[in-house]
Amino acid sequence: MTQASYREFLENKRHVGAREGFAATNLPSFLFDFQAALVEWAVGMGRCAIFADCGLGKTAMELAWGEQVAKHAGRPVLLLSPLAVSHQIEREAQKFGIDAVRSDDGRLSGLITLTNYERLHHFRPEDFAGTICDESSILKSFDGARQTAITAFMRKMPYRLLATATAAPNDYIELGTSSEALGNLGHMDMLNQFFKNDLNNSFTGRMRGEVSKWRFKGHAELPFWRWVTSWARAMRKPSDLGFSDEGFVLPPLREVEHLVDVQTLPDGMLFALPAVGLKEQREERRRSMQERCEKVAELVNSTGKPALVWCHMNDEGDLLERLIPDAVQVAGKDSDEDKESRLLDFADGNARVLVSKQKIGGWGLNFQHCAHVVTFPSHSFEGYYQGVRRCWRFGQKSPVTVDIVRTEGDGSVLKNMQRKASQADAMFERLVAEMNNALRIDTAHGFHTPEKVPSWLSKTN
Numbered sequence: 250m251t252q253a254s255y256r257e258f259l260e261n262k263r264h265v266g267a268r269e270g271f272a273a274t275n276l277p278s279f280l281f282d283f284q285a286a287l288v289e290w291a292v293g294m295g296r297c298a299i300f301a302d303c304g305l306g307k308t309a310m311e312l313a314w315g316e317q318v319a320k321h322a323g324r325p326v327l328l329l330s331p332l333a334v335s336h337q338i339e340r341e342a343q344k345f346g347i348d349a350v351r352s353d354d355g356r357l358s359g360l361i362t363l364t365n366y367e368r369l370h371h372f373r374p375e376d377f378a379g380t381i382c383d384e385s386s387i388l389k390s391f392d393g394a395r396q397t398a399i400t401a402f403m404r405k406m407p408y409r410l411l412a413t414a415t416a417a418p419n420d421y422i423e424l425g426t427s428s429e430a431l432g433n434l435g436h437m438d439m440l441n442q443f444f445k446n447d448l449n450n451s452f453t454g455r456m457r458g459e460v461s462k463w464r465f466k467g468h469a470e471l472p473f474w475r476w477v478t479s480w481a482r483a484m485r486k487p488s489d490l491g492f493s494d495e496g497f498v499l500p501p502l503r504e505v506e507h508l509v510d511v512q513t514l515p516d517g518m519l520f521a522l523p524a525v526g527l528k529e530q531r532e533e534r535r536r537s538m539q540e541r542c543e544k545v546a547e548l549v550n551s552t553g554k555p556a557l558v559w560c561h562m563n564d565e566g567d568l569l570e571r572l573i574p575d576a577v578q579v580a581g582k583d584s585d586e587d588k589e590s591r592l593l594d595f596a597d598g599n600a601r602v603l604v605s606k607q608k609i610g611g612w613g614l615n616f617q618h619c620a621h622v623v624t625f626p627s628h629s630f631e632g633y634y635q636g637v638r639r640c641w642r643f644g645q646k647s648p649v650t651v652d653i654v655r656t657e658g659d660g661s662v663l664k665n666m667q668r669k670a671s672q673a674d675a676m677f678e679r680l681v682a683e684m685n686n687a688l689r690i691d692t693a694h695g696f697h698t699p700e701k702v703p704s705w706l707s708k709t710n
Contacts, residue, residue, distance in 0.1 A: 269294075269295035269296060269407060270291075270292050270293045270294045270295030270296075270408070271292065271293065271295070271321055272292070272293065273288060273289045273292040273293065273317050274317075276288060276289065276313060276317075277313050277316075277345065277346075277347070279309060279345050280306075280309060280310070280313060281306065281487070281492075282487075282492055282493075283305075283484070283487040283490055283492040284305075284306050284309060284310050284313075286490065286492075287299055287301070287310055287482060287490075288310050288313045288314050288317070290482065291310070291314050291410060292314060292317045292318070294480065295407060295408050295409075296407075296408065296409040296410075296431045296432055296433075296480070297409075297410060297411075297431065297480050297481060297482075298385070298410070298411040298412070298413075298427050298431065298480060298481040298482075299410070299411070299412045299481070299482055300412075300413060300414070300481060300482065300483040300484070301412070301414060301482075301483075301484050301485075302414050302484065302485040302486070302638075302642075302643075303414045303638040303639075303641075303642040303643070304497075304499075304617075304638075304642030304643025304644050304645075305484065305486075305487075305497065305643060306643075307383070307412045307413075307414070308337075308338055308341050308383070309341070309345065310412070311328060311338075311381045311383060311410065311412055312328075312338070312341065312342055312345060312347045312349060312361065313347075314381065314410050315328060315347075315349070315360065315361040315379070315381055315410075316347050316348070316360055316361065318378055318379045318408045319360035319361060319378060319379075320360065321378075322378030322379070322407075322408070323378075324376070324377060324378040325357055325359065325360055325361060325362050325376070325377055325378065326360065326361050326362070326377060326378060326379045326380065326381060326408070327361075327362050327364065327372060327377045327379075327380045327381070328349065328361050328362065328363050328364075328380075328381040328383060329364060329365070329366050329369060329380065329381065329382050329383060329399070330363070330364075330365060330366070330383035330384065330613055331365065331366065331383070331384050331387055331612040331613045331614075332365050332367065332585060332588050332589055332592065332609070332610075333365075333588065333589040333592040333593055333596075333610075333614060334365070334383060334384070334612070334613035334614055335351045335363040335364055335365055336351065336589065336593055337593075337596065337613075337614065337615055338351075338363055338383070339351045339363055342361070342363075347360070347361065348360040348361065349361035349362075349363055350362065350363065351363040351364065352364055352371075353365075353368055353371070354368075354371055355371035355372050355373075357376060361381075362377075365585070366387070366395070366399065367585055368585075369398065369399060369402060370398070372402075374402050374403070374404075374405065374406065377406065378406070378407065378408055379406050379407065379408030379409060379410070380402065380403045380406055380408075380409055380410075381409075381410045381412065382399070382403075382409075382410070382411045382412065382430070383412055383413075383613060384412070384413050384414075384612045384613040385411035385412060385413045385427065385430075386413035386414070386423065386631070387413075387612050387613075399430075400429065400430050403430060404432070409430070409431050409432070411427055411430060411431065414635075414638065421439070421440065421444065421463055422436055422440075424436075424439070424477060424481075425437070425438075425439040425440060427481070428480065431480055433480055434476075440463055442469075443465060443466060443469045443472065443473040443476070444463040444464060444465060444466060444469070445463070445464055445465070445466050446463055447463075447464060470683075471683075471686075474680075474683040474684055474686070477680075477684065478684045478688055481684075482684070483677070483680050483681050483684055484681065485677060485681065489681045489685070490685075497643050499641060499642075499643065499645065500641075500645055500646065500647060500648045500649065501648040501649075502637070502641050502648070502649050502651065503648060503649070503650045503651065504651045504653060505650060505651070505652050505653065506653050506655060506663070507544055507548070507652055507653065507654045507655070508655060508656070508657065509537065509540045509541050509544050509654060509655065509656050510540065510656075511533075511536060511537040511540055511656050511657070511658070512540065533656060533658035533659065534561070534562065534625075535562075535564075537656045537658070538562070538564060538565055538568065539568070540656075541565075541625060541654050541655075541656065542565060542568045542569050542572055543572065544654050545558055545569060545572075545573075545623050545652075545654055546569065546572035546573050548623055548652050548654075549573060549576075549602055549621065549623060550572075550573060550574075552621065553601075554601075554619075554620070554621060555595075555598070555601055555602070555616075555618055555619035555620075555621065556601070556602045556603075556619065556621040556622075556623060557595075557602075557603050557616060557619050557621065557622045557623070557636075557639060557640060558573070558576070558602060558603065558604045558605075558622075558623045558624070559605065559606065559607050559611070559622070559623070559624040559625070559632075559636045560604060560605070560606060560625065561606065561625055561627060563580060563581070563582075565625075566578050566580055566604050566605070566606070567580075569604045570604055573602050573604070575600070575601045575602055576600070576601070576602035576603070576604050577591045577594060577595065577600040577602070577603060577604070578591075578603075578604040578605065579591045579592055579603065579604070579605040579609055579610050580605070580606075580609070581606070581609060588609065588610075591603070592605075592610055592614060595616065595619075596614060596615065596616060596618075598618055603616075607624075607627075607629070607632040607633070607635060607636040608632065610639075611632060611635040611636045611639065612635055614639055615639070615642070615644070616639040616640045617640065617642060617644045617645045617646070619639075619640045620640060620645065620647040620648065620649045620650065621640075621649070621650050621652075622636065622637055622639075622640055622641075622649065622650070622651045622652070623651075623652045623654065624636055624637075624651065624652070624653060624654070625653070625654055625655065625659070626653060626655050626659045626662040626663040626666055627662065627666060628662060628665055628666060628669075629666075630666055630669035630670050630673055633666055633670070634670070634673070637649070637651055
């Protein structure tokens with residue numbers, strides 16, 4: 250076997266994403282240099298993912314990509330987004346001069362049709378050349394039927410783009426789900442190819458309720474990141490991809506803890522202790538609801554400035570709405586139309602205070618006019634991250650304050666959230682570093698350094 254054929258043999262063994270796009274032409278001038286580079290790469294790929302932090306212009310990149318695909322294919326592109334976000338995207342499209350129109354009932358208009366994930370059932374996949382999933386990380390928050398419907402809707406489309414800020418870099422299942430939606434390796438195929446299950450999915454482990462632990466197989470980490478690099482790009486700032494960070498430096502973020510004294514102690518307790526386990530934590534949350542909500546009202550009622558208040562329970566939201574006279578609440582019981590209307594009222598400055606749950610209003614919306622976030626601790630780092638990033642994002646002009654209202658019993662919950670935050674920061678930095686390293690060593694022909702053909706393969710019969 251010759252060195253050239255051995256190189257071809259190795260290249261054929263490598264798992265990479267499919268490159269089925271086309272060359273981008275006449276990219277819009279409103280794109281920053283790093284955005285233009287990402288759009289050019291994404292158009293050339295055809296099916297890919299962009300993991301870019303909040304405020305780095307995912308909307309502009311999505312619109313530019315969709316315009317390129319629609320003009321090339323001669324058919325429109327469907328852009329799916331969380332509730333109320335399609336309204337903001339439509340405004341951005343008008344500002345940029347891109348033909349993108351919102352539709353709630355299945356009617357097509359413009360090069361890009363904008364709608365919400367909840368209204369996907371009104372549309373037919375055969376009407377579109379491609380699909381864009383805005384805030385694609387939200388897909389894992391949907392029930393299985395809806396997630397399956399979204400993946401099935403895109404399955405035969407030649408052009409697909411996933412865009413999100415928080416594809417958890419240590420959540421390999423999520424990376425596999427994204428790959429599967431793009432038509433690459435399925436998530437189980439990915440796990441079996443690159444990872445080893447320490448519990449071996451044993452019957453005993455499943456009966457004991459243990460969570461499967463996946464770790465890289467020997468020498469599989471670099472091939473894994475090279476595979477991810479073949480269909481995705483990740484960045485938290487332009488310099489992650491070699492561009493200047495000028496204009497993309499965030500103002501300071503100040504996180505302040507407020508410890509609330511609870512009048513009612515747990516049964517049999519002489520003083521408050523950190524709640525242990527989910528049952529105790531839920532009981533602590535309900536027992537301390539009045540005191541915690543009163544503290545939130547104290548923090549926002551006297552400022553006269555916009556405030557974003559995140560709650561976890563319906564009763565918390567209702568109580569906060571009563572304690573904060575000029576607040577509007579967006580709750581799960583509201584219709585989609587009412588949710589959108591109230592979220593947009595806050596975004597437009599028509600409501601001073603917004604009260605909601607992060608899983609309802611914490612995705613994709615731009616609240617840069619607000620520099621004050623109030624929240625309670627939770628185990629979900631992603632929920633906390635998204636909730637803060639509605640305000641603390643590129644484009645924010647003022648320092649942002651995050652007030653975390655907690656009780657003594659919330660101590661372990663807060664520590665867990667802080668641990669996840671540190672882990673996520675470290676893991677995302679690792680993701681960017683590994684992807685850039687893979688890009689540096691990867692070439693169109695495989696490796697920078699020549700392969701040494703084993704002697705037993707160097708002769709042909």
